Amino acid sequence: MKPTNHTDVSKFLLLGLTEDSELQPILFGLFLSMYMITILGNLLIILAVGSDPHLHTPMYFFLSHLSFPDICISTKNIPKMLVNIKIHNQHVSYKGCLLQMGLVIGFGGFESCLLAAMAYDRYVAICHPLMYMVIMNPQLCVLLILLSLLVFMGHALLHSLMVLRLSFCRELEVPHFFCELAQVIKLASSDTLINNILINCVASLFGGVPVSRVIFSYTQILSSILRMPSVEGKSKAFSTCGSHLSVVSLFYGTALGVYISFSVTDSFRKTAVTSVMYIVVPQMINLFIYSLRNRDMKRAFKKIINRVPPPLMMSPALYLFLLNESK
Template sequence: MELENDTRISEFLLLGFSEEPELQTFLFGLFLSMYLVTILGNLLIIVAVSSDSHLHTPMYFFLANLSFVDICFTSTTIPKMLVNIQTQRKVITYDSCIMQMYFFILFIVLDNFLLTVMAYDRFVAICHPLHYMVTMNPWFCGLLVLVSWIMTVLYSLLQTLMVLQLSFCTEVEIPHFFCELCQMIQLACSDTFLNNMVMYFAAILLGGGPIAGILYSYFKIVSSIHRISSAEGKYKAFSTCVSHLLVVSLFYCSSLGVYLSSAAPQSSHASAVASVMYTVVTPMLNPFIYSLRNRDIKRALNVFFKGKPLKDFF
């Protein structure tokens, strides 16, 4: 029993963004609004894709999965932060922290994989259009998503089990608004060499691999578009990739900003603020990026809402 008390503490403190009382109401309203917009926007994407048979294509199948993951991703961190702000308590129990870390890793890595799968979908559609429906058949699309889920579940489980082996000597303060893996490892008072090695190796394999796949796909896409003779054909082909390119750029640039800010001295607050970009802002903007210039999505939503203009629902 003494060993358990030494290696497991009962709770952590999430320091969040600011301790100034006058900012708490503003922060609560800001993040609540962003969370509700994220949920509504991504739900509309799922509704549009599921309700319109014309959107039962690989591209929109992956988009609906991305929207579902984004809903789960933001729901992992934002509700707890809102509760802490409202109650003026920064406490999170040990078990809740471990669960939050597990699901955060799962959904962010799954986001990464889905963006890679969507890049491959655009690669096949533009570079091998005659074989597109044969290659991207429903069985293969489902297999890609299933494999992505299996890999992320196993990786999240591995990281969580390794954190469970760490000991935390006293009640510790996490300079963040959620239980992040890096912060947990830094706060441990036991040897974290193996944890760091696994984390860095996973960053190269699960981060660098998808980025390389996306870059290769778009290198081949640009080469294929360049060979198209007509300007209209080039524009039509490239327009199918614009939304995905914007989402990929937003996701990876914000993630890179987090790691650059965490590498800087006295970076705890800067890292927490930078994390908002890919944990809150990116999932919130994804539905707008994919739907604002997408006639198919707008038409599907208009049909679902019995032809009523979309502006009446915002």
């Protein structure tokens, strides 16, 4: 098969989760519901934090920004998947594939950095409570956000530019429901050694630093909590970082599960299904973790919901109805 360079490549074929036509409507309804919950829930978090003065603290500042990559990752992947199911066409353009791949890398890394920043915030709050507002000042919080975003957008751009140098054969079938970097590189007919080295080196650096920051923070937090004399103080300290620890466990746990599935199975269908747990599920579950385990968030949500006119409360249901009518 004659290889072609990137200028000749027009589209990729996403093989998706299944070829069973009977499962397609079920998948459409499931992922549409998950997408609606993810978008509306994370927008509600952003609105709640922005409108409630009691939530204008570093912890909730980071939380509201954590909702941003959740929205972006879901919006870049799920709507395209729903359209493909609807029109029975699994193709994605070359530029669209590169954009999808880059945004997943960039916003995934950005989310990892935000989790590390939130871990540091909890470390300062528990281990240095008297210096909390001095250390976690607004300037530092904004700097951490901007630095994380710039670094990982540059990271994503680097990988995208490295893919542009590759040549591809005509059969561009991606065994996934979105353009995943490792799967796209496997389709290249040219040498991918530099790309693979870059993936491993950059992943070790930009993945290892946030993970190390989280581990260090919670090691210090645990040490401080164990030294507290009262049971009530220990319980209160644990409750302040319980939600974040749950989100961290979900984020890195699902990422580790996907990595293990890549290593132990040759079935691309199973790998694609496992990736749903990393690309789709955490973005939806995060809002439940923070809303169900946090009294301040519950109170802010109630204030917002009470202000919404009853007709607008039916808008998600109306949207689903219109989609069903358009079939």
